[in-house]
Amino acid sequence: DGGITQSPKYLFRKEGQNVTLSCEQNLNHDAMYWYRQDPGQGLRLIYYSQIVNDFQKGDIAEGYSVSREKKESFPLTVTSAQKNPTAFYLCASSISTYEKLFFGSGTQLSVL
Amino acid sequence: AQKITQTQPGMFVQEKEAVTLDCTYDTSDPSYGLFWYKQPSSGEMIFLIYQGSYDQQNATEGRYSLNFQKARKSANLVISASQLGDSAMYFCAMREDSRDSGYSTLTFGKGTMLLVSP
Numbered sequence: 001d002g003g004i005t006q007s008p009k010y011l012f013r014k015e016g017q018n019v020t021l022s023c024e025q026n027l028n029h030d031a032m033y034w035y036r037q038d039p040g041q042g043l044r045l046i047y048y049s050q051i052v053n054d055f056q057k058g059d060i061a062e063g064y065s066v067s068r069e070k071k072e073s074f075p076l077t078v079t080s081a082q083k084n085p086t087a088f089y090l091c092a093s094s095i096s097t098y099e100k101l102f103f104g105s106g107t108q109l110s111v112l
Numbered sequence: 113a114q115k116i117t118q119t120q121p122g123m124f125v126q127e128k129e130a131v132t133l134d135c136t137y138d139t140s141d142p143s144y145g146l147f148w149y150k151q152p153s154s155g156e157m158i159f160l161i162y163q164g165s166y167d168q169q170n171a172t173e174g175r176y177s178l179n180f181q182k183a184r185k186s187a188n189l190v191i192s193a194s195q196l197g198d199s200a201m202y203f204c205a206m207r208e209d210s211r212d213s214g215y216s217t218l219t220f221g222k223g224t225m226l227l228v229s230p
Contacts, residue, residue: 042223043205045218058217097217098145101147106156108155
């Protein structure tokens with residue numbers, strides 16, 4: 001079955017550590033996205049990518065980095081510069097940025 | 113100013129009754145799209161329904177319908193004959209099409225928690 005796979009489901013970060021969240025899709029979608037969700041808040045866009053080797057900052061990109069070396073993969077690195085990384089992270093993809101988004105099951109990141 | 117406003121933090125409904133979840137939006141873009149997503153406790157976001165700004169009729173998908181009032185800038189989700197499995201967070205989102213970058217992204221509201229009781 002086609003879909004979006006996020007791993008791991010739960011992740012813990014020590015202070016000063018960088019961590020990478022994985023997102024893989026086999027839907028042959030061009031566009032991919034990373035959203036952050038905090039309790040009681042909606043989803044906020046971190047980064048998005050329309051094509052391979054190209055990506056744009058969203059509303060809250062500071063402290064995060066991404067790469068898009070393959071169409072299927074869009075990993076997100078939460079750097080030590082992100083001072084409040086505890087949140088639920090959702091990856092999504094779409095045929096184009098004008099189409100509906102398909103989401104993965106999310107990664108809960110917590111700080112030790 | 114918020115682009116998407118969902119004024120109901122929580123809603124309660126009895127099984128088999130209909131419920132309306134409110135969403136208002138703010139845009140000066142003549143071309144835009146409105147989406148509703150459901151997020152159960154598992155965390156995954158599930159697409160429910162879409163309405164384009166130029167669509168003449170209100171969108172419907174099974175038990176879901178969208179009450180689109182363009183002049184009022186509202187896009188309320190109506191769920192008919194509620195089921196226990198409808199208990200979840202519901203998010204309204206907007207896509208604005210006329211961006212300088214040529215790309216378009218979704219902006220989400222803060223959501224409404226719906227609880228369906230037997």
